Every structure is written in C-alpha cells, then in structure tokens.
Amino acid sequence: MFSENILVGDIIATGLSGGVVLSLLKIWEQTAKRGFFDPKLNRKVVHITVGLAFMLCWPLFSSGRHCAYLAALVPGLNILNMLLVGLGVINDDATVKSMSRFGDHRELLKGPLYYASTITVATGIYWRTSPIAIAAVCNLCAGDGMADIVGRRFGSKKLPYNRNKSIAGSIAMACAGFLASIGFMLYFSSMGYMQESFEMALGFLVVSISAALAESHPMSTEVDDNLTVPFTAILVGSLLL
Known part of the structure; x- marks a missing residue:
C-alpha cells in the first residue's frame, strides 16, 4: 500500500499502527490526568479502544507471513513498557494513572501486562x-x-x-x-x-x-x-x- 518494496511498505504500516496506538494512549493519559472522566471509566475506555483500534490497522500490511511479526512489535513494545514502568525502572505517572485501579505502578505487571501479551499473541500467532x-x-x-x-x-x-x-x-x-x-x-x-x-x-x-x-x-x-x-x-x- 505504501511502497513498491513490500518490506518497506510493511515497516511503514508498522509505524502507522504504532502511531495510532500511541496517539490513543496519549489521549487517554491526558483525560486521566485532567480528570475528564471517572478514573475507572477512563481505564476501561483505554481497555476497549486500544486493542480494537490496533486490529483495525491490520489490513495496512501486505500478505506475507512476516507482517504478523512486524505488527506484533507494536504490542510487544508495550509489554516492555509495562515491565519497565511496573518494575519502577521508568517513572511514568500518566501511564500508571490511566491504566491502574489504585495508582500503584506495580499493577501494570498484572492486568495491563496480560492485556498487551494477549494482543501480541493474537497478532503474531493467529493474525488476520x-x-x-x-x-x-x-x-x-x-x-x-x-x-x-x-x-x-x-x-x-x-x-x-x-x-x-x-x-x-x-x-x-x-x-x-x-x-x-x-x-x-x-x-x-x-x-x-x-x-x-x-x-x-x-x-x-x-x-x-x-x-x-x-x-x-x-x-x-x-x-x-x-x-x-x-x-x-x-x-x-x-x-x-
């Protein structure tokens, strides 16, 4: 879709998919920070929209099997982020506030980590x-x-x-x-x-x-x-x- 070179096109698709996910996460981080929604509702809006929006991006990729692995990098990087924030290696109050129930960064090592892992498995193994x-x-x-x-x-x-x-x-x-x-x-x-x-x-x-x-x-x-x-x-x- 994006280039005569299939691999280049798929790399662009990966970047666009990641951009969609990152943009949504940043939007919901801001709504959580500014208190636009109840914290529990904000967390569930993140839960509903991010995975579904990412799956909507799957047709951007070409038909090669390698596309599944490239696409899986997007939630895979989110797994890494959950681990780093959850373990306290990175201080990211906005992410913690938008994804945790009680504002404890260690919560990201449970539900949010499982969420990102599921999206990664569904993408890399099963695909579209x-x-x-x-x-x-x-x-x-x-x-x-x-x-x-x-x-x-x-x-x-x-x-x-x-x-x-x-x-x-x-x-x-x-x-x-x-x-x-x-x-x-x-x-x-x-x-x-x-x-x-x-x-x-x-x-x-x-x-x-x-x-x-x-x-x-x-x-x-x-x-x-x-x-x-x-x-x-x-x-x-x-x-x-």
Missing part, C-alpha cells in the same frame, strides 16, 4: 486470517470493558454464584464481545482475509458466552480476567472456529 484472533481481542477489549462499565451502572442484581459480579455486566460482556467479533469478521471478510459464515458467527456467540462465564467466575477475583478471558476465548475458539 484466523477468527481466533478476533475472538480473543474482541472479548478481551469490547467484552470485558463493557462488562465493567455496564455492571457499575446497572449491576444491582448480582450473580448467585459471585456477588462481586452482576447479571447486567455479564450479559453486556457476552453481547459486546459477540457484536465486536461479528463486526471484525465482516471487516476482514470484505478484504478477503477470511470467509464469513453462519457457523463462524455461531462459534463467536459460544465463545463470547464462555468468556463472559469465565469473567464472572469467582476465580476471577484471584486470577486476573485479562488472563482468564482471552485464555477461554482462545481455548473455545480453537475448538469451534
């Missing part, structure tokens, strides 16, 4: 021809993000097996993860990367319900759902998609 990548990213970003937002506002009725989770939040997660998955299935299908089908859509529904059940399980209070949700999506997706 695999519905498993769609399932993992969409349920992690759209699904898990909307579960928290809806659950906090409309989650008065709790799940009988986990009083820390709400019925509304779990339904919102399954719906958001499923709808986002369908959207990306149509998006990639329109460009010839995969073939849309009713069976694939049904598989996405089962995956999203399974991911929502994993997120609502009491285990999620002990094991970060940024780990359990994509693991469930990849496991179930590998069986159905």
